[in-house]
Amino acid sequence: MVAKFVLIIWAILGVALSQFPDVPDSDIRKISPINDGTYRLPGDTVPNHYDITLEPNFQEFTFDVRMLGASALLPVGSTSEEPDLHFFRIHLESTVQSGDILEVTLFYTGNLNTENRGFYRASYFEDGNIKWFGTTHFAATEARRAFPCYDEPALKAIFTIHIIRPATYNSVSNTDPAGAPVPVDGKFRDDFQDTVLMSTYLVAFVVSEMTSTGRLNNQAVIAAPALIIDGRGDYGRQTGIDSLQAMADFTGIPYSLSKLDQVGLPDPWFTSGAMENWGLVIYRERYILWKSGISTSSDRQNVASIIAHELSHQWFGNLVSPLWWTYLWLSEGFATYFEHYATNIVEPGMRMMDQYVTAVNQRAMDNDATTITRPMSYYAETPTAIRALFDRIAYQKSGAVIRMMEHFLTPG
Numbered sequence: 506m507v508a509k510f511v512l513i514i515w516a517i518l519g520v521a522l523s524q525f526p527d528v529p530d531s532d533i534r535k536i537s538p539i540n541d542g543t544y545r546l547p548g549d550t551v552p553n554h555y556d557i558t559l560e561p562n563f564q565e566f567t568f569d570v571r572m573l574g575a576s577a578l579l580p581v582g583s584t585s586e587e588p589d590l591h592f593f594r595i596h597l598e599s600t601v602q603s604g605d606i607l608e609v610t611l612f613y614t615g616n617l618n619t620e621n622r623g624f625y626r627a628s629y630f631e632d633g634n635i636k637w638f639g640t641t642h643f644a645a646t647e648a649r650r651a652f653p654c655y656d657e658p659a660l661k662a663i664f665t666i667h668i669i670r671p672a673t674y675n676s677v678s679n680t681d682p683a684g685a686p687v688p689v690d691g692k693f694r695d696d697f698q699d700t701v702l703m704s705t706y707l708v709a710f711v712v713s714e715m716t717s718t719g720r721l722n723n724q725a726v727i728a729a730p731a732l733i734i735d736g737r738g739d740y741g742r743q744t745g746i747d748s749l750q751a752m753a754d755f756t757g758i759p760y761s762l763s764k765l766d767q768v769g770l771p772d773p774w775f776t777s778g779a780m781e782n783w784g785l786v787i788y789r790e791r792y793i794l795w796k797s798g799i800s801t802s803s804d805r806q807n808v809a810s811i812i813a814h815e816l817s818h819q820w821f822g823n824l825v826s827p828l829w830w831t832y833l834w835l836s837e838g839f840a841t842y843f844e845h846y847a848t849n850i851v852e853p854g855m856r857m858m859d860q861y862v863t864a865v866n867q868r869a870m871d872n873d874a875t876t877i878t879r880p881m882s883y884y885a886e887t888p889t890a891i892r893a894l895f896d897r898i899a900y901q902k903s904g905a906v907i908r909m910m911e912h913f914l915t916p917g
C-alpha cells in the first residue's frame with residue numbers, strides 16, 4: 506500500500522480460514538529461485554465482498570476512499586505497515602475462529618497520480634481547455650494503489666463500487682448503475698450494481714466528462730466528446746458487438762455481464778495497448794477509434810484484432826482466471842489465438858488466420874531462440890517480475906502452441 510493513510514479503509518468483508526485453500530504453488534516456486542515468498546499474502550483470511558466509495562478531487566488530485574463494514578464488533582489492537590511489501594496488517598485484540606466472517610471499515614486518501622497505474626489522473630483538451638479525469642489500470646498488481654485489497658488473482662470477490670463525482674462529470678464502472686445518481690453536497694453519487702465474483706486486477710472505473718456513442722446491443726464506446734461526435738466510436742462499437750457474439754458462439758457460454766463499455770484514452774495516458782477490465786475495457790484511442798477517410802486500413806485491422814483480443818479475455822482470463830501469474834499464458838495465449846479467430850469471423854477480408862504464422866509463430870521463435878527465454882509456466886512474485894511475464898512467451902509462443910492444439914484437437 507503505497508499511498509498515505511489519512512482516514513480510512515472501509516469494508517472488506519472477509520472470512521477467516523484455518524488454512525488457505527489448496528494452492529499448490531509451493532512446487533511452482535521452485536521453478537524460480539529468485540523469489541522468497543515474501544510478497545504473497547499469508548492466506549489466513551480471504552475476501553468475500555468489497556464495498557468501496559471513491560471520491561476523486563480534480564483540484565487537489567487526490568481521492569478519498571471509504572470501505573465500509575456494517576458492524577464493528579471486534580476492536581482493533583493495532584495496525585502496522587510494510588511498505589516495501591505493500592502490506593497493511595490489522596492486529597486484533599482477540600482471536601477469531603476459522604469460518605468467522607470479519608468486516609473491516611477503512612478510510613483512506615490516495616493520490617490521483619500521473620503514473621498511469623492504480624486510480625490515476627489523465628487529461629485531454631477541449632476548445633483549448635485542459636479536461637482532467639480519473640481512470641484506472643490495475644493489472645497486474647496495481648489495484649492496491651487505489652484501495653486496500655487481497656490483490657492476488659485467485660482471491661476473487663464481489664465488488665460494490667460507488668463514485669462521488671462533480672455534477673458535470675459522469676462515471677462508469679464494471680457494472681451498470683443500480684439506480685439514479687444520488688445528490689450529495691453539490692455532487693452526485695453513482696451506485697453501481699454488485700459485480701460477479703472477480704479478481705481485483707479487473708476492477709475499473711472512469712470518472713470524466715467524456716461522452717458515449719450511446720448503447721447498441723448493450724455496448725458503447727466512450728471517448729473525448731469531439732471524437733464521439735465525429736463518429737469515430739461507431740466502428741469499435743459494432744466490432745465489439747460482433748466479436749462478443751463470435752466468442753459467445755465459440756464457447757457456448759453467454760457473456761457474463763449486462764453491458765460492455767469500451768473507453769478510448771488519449772496518449773500518453775494509457776501505457777498498455779488495451780486492458781480487458783470486465784465490462785469496462787480501456788484502450789489507447791488509436792486502438793478503439795476508427796473512421797473511414799481518416800484512419801488507415803492498417804488501423805482498422807489493429808482496432809478489430811485488439812477488440813477481439815480484449816473481448817476474448819471476458820471469457821479467457823476474466824470468467825476463468827489463472828490461479829497465479831505463473832499461468833498468465835492461459836489468458837494471453839488464448840487471447841492471442843482468439844484475436845485472430847474472432848477477427849477472422851467479424852472481418853473475414855482481413856484473413857487473420859492466414860497471417861498467424863508470420864505474426865505470431867515467427868515472432869515467438871525470434872524470442873524463444875535467445876538464451877534468456879523461459880518456460881510458458883513460470884513463477885514470478887515481485888510486481889516487477891510479474892510485469893516482465895507479459896512478454897512474447899505469454900503472448901506469441903503460447904498463442905502458437907494453442908494454434909497447434911487447435912490442429913490436433915480440432916476446433917470447436
Ligand SMILES: [Zn+2]
Pocket residue numbers: 814815818836837840
Ligand atoms: Zn491480453
